[in-house]
Amino acid sequence: MSDPSGLATPVPAGRDDESTPAPARRGDHDDLADLGYDQQLHRSLGTFASFAAGFSFVSILTTIFQLFGLGYGFGGPAFFWTWPIVFAGQFLVALCFAELAARYPLSGAIYQWSRRMGGEIVGWFGGWFMILAQIVTASAAAIALQVVLPSIWSGFQIIGDDPALTSPSGAANAVLLGLVLLVITTTINSLGIRWMAYVNNIGVTCEIVGVVAVILALLTHAVRGPQVVFDTAGMGDQPGYIWAWVVSGLMAAYVMVGFGSAGELAEETVNPRRVAPRTIRMALTVSALGGGLMILAALMAAPSLTDGRLATEGLPYVLNSVLGNFWGKVLLVVVVVAIFICTLAIQTAATRLMFSMARDGRLPFSATLSRVNPRTGTPIAPAVLIGVSCIAILLVNMGNAAIFATLASVCIILIYLAYLCVTAPLLLRRLRGWPNGPRLTDAEGKPLFSLGRWGIPVNVLAVGYGLLMTVNLAWPRTEIFDPSGQTPWMRWAGVLTVLAVVGLGILCFPRGKTHPKPVTIGE
Template sequence: MTATASSASDSPEEFGYTQQLHRATGGFASFAVAFAFVSIATGIFTTYGSVLNSSGPAGIWTWPIVVVGQTMVALVFGSLAARIPVTGYSYQWMSRLANPVLGWIMGWISFTFLAIVVVAVDYTIASTVLPVLLDYEGNAGNAWLITVVVLVLQGVLVTFSTAWTERVNNFAVSAELIGMILLVVLLFVVGLVAKELNVGNLFSTGAVPAEGYFSVGTLTSVGPWIMGTLLGAFTIVGFESAANLAEETKEPARVVPRAMWQAVLASGILGFLFLIVVTLLAGDPVELAESATPIADVVHRVLGPVVGTGLLVLVVIAIFACGMVILMTGVRLIWAMSRDDRFPGHRAIKRISPSFGTPAVAAVAFVLIAQAILAVFALQTDALFSLFSAATLLPAVIYAATILLYIVKRRSLPASKGFSLGRWEVPVLVLASAWLVFELLIFRDASFATAWVYVAIMVVLGGVYLTFLLVSRGGVRGLAMPDMHSIDAELDADARQAHRSHDA
């Protein structure tokens, strides 16, 4: 398929929209968006200590399970993105392939996830990284203020220039890729020369009792090793953000699917190598588990303070880019829902700035929403970590619902415009489904009770607004998607046309 043909077939006019956003995002920028959201530097730096405490060093062996599972999910998402390359991703797919009510619910859950996770990610800079990097005593007050500033800076970039947002993100992703590769090589070589590599650490349970380590758990608890899965589940999410820039991406049906699965694989392979070498050099894992910054401690001890400081700078860059991409993704989602007149404040939010060519009002709105969430929870550190748990639970729900949608509708999907699972469709769906069932069962653990409460509160708020929409618009018909048509009817019409041509 030529670029011209692809560009024409990918026009949002096919789905009832006019082209309002500038289509300039290329292949690497699309990959960088997906990779930055995943951000292995962010995820591993912030969760490795938790895994040492819950699962011991051997918990890192759950990482490959997550990588395989999320790769399968990314492939299915790619197949949908190649069929409906429209901003709004799961909201659009569910609305058009199932019904608009389910689509709205999916959009609201996605919005909830993005609004929560951008706060949790940005707060990590202020509460965990900067106090160590700049050597000052962190507290709830200065962490709140710094997070406010970080959110504003990200909001300014997203509001005023998509091009500059992508340039900053491309730089951050390049730095993260190069930096993580160098760290893996340097740590391994120096550790080997200094004879500090301890293979036994890879199979150690640390302070976690060996008895019952691999147990499945009970109805309200999860076994220690399985709990280690959260290391990957916290980290390898958000790859679908590339699909939310579909209307700004050149040849999105071809570029977006590739960006998603490549981001998962690159993050998975590089992240696992980093985990292995850090664990080999962990020294006493029980002692290391007591540190608030175990990754930085290992790098500082093995490579010295200069490289250790460099790692912290790299982590700050990665976290800033991660939060910026999350914010950009959230802005596109609420803009897409507002374009269909089904998000609070939609009349203003759906406007595209004539000066900047961006959904500027949507950007301001999303920053204000994030600031409100921050204001509610900033002085409650435990609550913010619960928000991180909620931000892991929510994408699992989104992924599971989308995979189920694909399974139900796979025989009546629109034609692919650039990517198809082909004969691998059934194996991919089986593996993706098995992984998501396994992941969702982890959240039965009592430690996630608060996360479920936060999710329930947001669902209730969404339910109230959905009820208002249905009442004010005369029911489900009032939520019909632009240019929505029956795929089954279209297939029947094509079959009848083919039959008439054959008879003629």
């Protein structure tokens, strides 16, 4: 049973209602014990809170406000078509995740799923890629405050007078605003999952209302029809539009990640075998639908498609032009809320991932990082360490926003690599007959989510999509990694960073340590 906030009250083991026949229903903590772990985290999240975790990580208001200009600048209005294509690819991945979430409802989802499908080395690197990516992504989300707050009130420009993120004063002010945000979100994460869920649920509700308001406001001020999505606006005439369009697809690739966060909170969710698979799919689908409509509405309502402002100023330019200063600022306040909950959700997911790896003794200082506060049910040490790490990454932006922009691009590559650490070994397991064994059910006795005979074709397409997108993200493009043209070596930042992360991962891998919870691959 659950309350309107999305938090749920679990039914204790052995307690039945009148309709439940003997024997007594197994509790979720018994289910967790079967996977080799004790119930340490407080289990209180319901369906909406689980959905909110994934939706707020994607945070279309935050990311589309940041990245609309990127997509439009490369592909013109027709960049819209990259959105449904990326959604289709990511939905294939989400279906694979949903099937695994039903069978392995554990914190540290990417790490746990990849190790159970591919073994300890694959699992460790899946967790390693993901945790580094989440730290950088949380810092990137915090930086977004600089794009919005000074536009609402000039008093938020505390350092200097130039709010542009690429200016020295803008970059320094972005660090200050982001630091304040990260301190607040770290504090909330340390207080416990109920505080995090309440704040996140309220924020997600505001963001959904804001997305609907933006779409309706723009559609009621449309100056052209939906056929605008077939207009290339003269982009990429040489050497051909297709290459410009492929680059514009990076915008959608940057946005539609993190939908698996519902799996990260599985040990805090009531009946996670049923809830997590559903909310993983729902978070991505709702985000894709809302984001696609928002992009379409912006293209239909933009005052001009050719004056260059859509590429340089993006969605805020359209809102301010269409709605005027007052209502434009009201919606920007909603964007601030979205940035706040996005940062909070990413930090929460990273905290649970670090806790899960530390619980298995796979990180330095694992004994400290795996300790759960018995009162709050929260792993406080990982929450604090993630917050401090985000702040450290944030300081890179001090006076040098170009490097931070490159780091933000690279972190998405790491997320796609982490996803491949799940989908690729999962495909190999399927080809060898996975899933096998008895048919499992959830806490309500219903069959678990399964792709059935569609498992292999869906998985093949998910792996193919992941490989193609990783190559697209890491391709040494001057436009992405060295837009100023002053540091040619930065074009290779994606490839070099991945090699560096893999090399560092090899050095940090816990050699000679027997895993305390060994598993049979593909069990």
